Amino acid sequence: MVDLTSPDRILIGGEQTEGGLAAIEALVSVYANWVPRERILKTNLWSSELSKLVANAFLAQRISSINSISALCEKTGADVDEVARAIGSDSRIGPKFLKASVGFGGSCFQKDVLNLVYLCGHFGLPEVAAYWDQVIKMNDWQKTRFARHIVATLFNTVSGKKIAVYGFAFKKDTNDTRESAAIAVCRDLLAEHANVMVYDPKVPADEIVRDTLGAGNSNARLSVAASALASALTWRQNDQMLRTRRILTQSLDGVAATARTDPHRQPNAAGNHVPRRHDVRSARYRAAAPAACAG
Numbered sequence: 001m002v003d004l005t006s007p008d009r010i011l012i013g014g015e016q017t018e019g020g021l022a023a024i025e026a027l028v029s030v031y032a033n034w035v036p037r038e039r040i041l042k043t044n045l046w047s048s049e050l051s052k053l054v055a056n057a058f059l060a061q062r063i064s065s066i067n068s069i070s071a072l073c074e075k076t077g078a079d080v081d082e083v084a085r086a087i088g089s090d091s092r093i094g095p096k097f098l099k100a101s102v103g104f105g106g107s108c109f110q111k112d113v114l115n116l117v118y119l120c121g122h123f124g125l126p127e128v129a130a131y132w133d134q135v136i137k138m139n140d141w142q143k144t145r146f147a148r149h150i151v152a153t154l155f156n157t158v159s160g161k162k163i164a165v166y167g168f169a170f171k172k173d174t175n176d177t178r179e180s181a182a183i184a185v186c187r188d189l190l191a192e193h194a195n196v197m198v199y200d201p202k203v204p205a206d207e208i209v210r211d212t213l214g215a216g217n218s219n220a221r222l223s224v225a226a227s228a229l230a231s232a233l234t235w236r237q238n239d240q241m242l243r244t245r246r247i248l249t250q251s252l253d254g255v256a257a258t259a260r261t262d263p264h265r266q267p268n269a270a271g272n273h274v275p276r277r278h279d280v281r282s283a284r285y286r287a288a289a290p291a292a293c294a295g
Contacts, residue, residue: 010040013048020045053119056112057132062097063104064138070100071145102181103142105170110136110179143181147188158194165189166229168200168208175202177211186212190221199225 014020088095120129170180205224
């Protein structure tokens with residue numbers, strides 16, 4: 001309701017003809033009853049169409065951008081949350097949509113970016129189409145990378161191992177699973193022969209199974225905790241399990257300890273010491289493997 005009663009802006013587009021302009025003004029007069037006129041934008045038809053696509057494309061781009069940086073942070077020992085906070089403090093950038101995650105989902109972002117890609121290709125702009133298509137590719141890669149990270153953390157195999165996935169909807173506090181990143185993660189883990197149990201407080205069990213396996217299909221290695229998730233003790237790992245960034249930013253305690261204590265650690269380009277590759281790998285093996293959090 002907030003978007004309706006107090007919107008950032010109202011965008012009204014129409015044909016630049018006598019009838020089209022009259023229709024625009026008629027609609028403006030409706031919204032002007034509660035929206036300040038300076039927030040009501042009037043454009044031609046194509047401007048309004050593209051504005052909608054580009055708005056979602058820019059938001060999706062920010063998510064893919066910070067997710068790409070999360071991969072670099074893992075390699076260097078940086079904390080992606082700290083990087084996001086630092087750049088988000090720049091008034092030219094701002095803090096919104098700079099939270100590293102498994103990837104964006106929902107019905108709008110991917111659809112609108114792909115529509116933008118199609119239009120660019122249709123109008124003979126292949127370079128522009130490729131640029132925006134990379135936003136989708138990066139998002140897909142992030143989902144795959146998340147699943148691969150789980151496999152690598154569990155000694156490079158999850159066959160027969162039980163993995164709990166907490167959260168299935170693409171957005172918290174909803175039951176909307178459209179294009180959810182959890183779907184891709186569950187599929188990748190099942191392809192690696194893991195036993196996957198999913199819990200989401202709002203998504204029905206049959207919908208989780210259908211989205212993951214397809215209508216009418218079943219897999220004994222996929223199960224759903226349909227009623228509740230009980231946390232019977234305040235283990236420190238419980239908090240870590242609920243934070244996707246514990247996996248995405250490679251903040252396992254063993255890695256940090258190796259970076260601090262290894263006298264043979266190597267400096268990076270900035271002169272900061274980072275653990276060598278074999279140190280990071282062995283530290284992963286020493287650390288307790290976290291549960292997957294895809295919500």
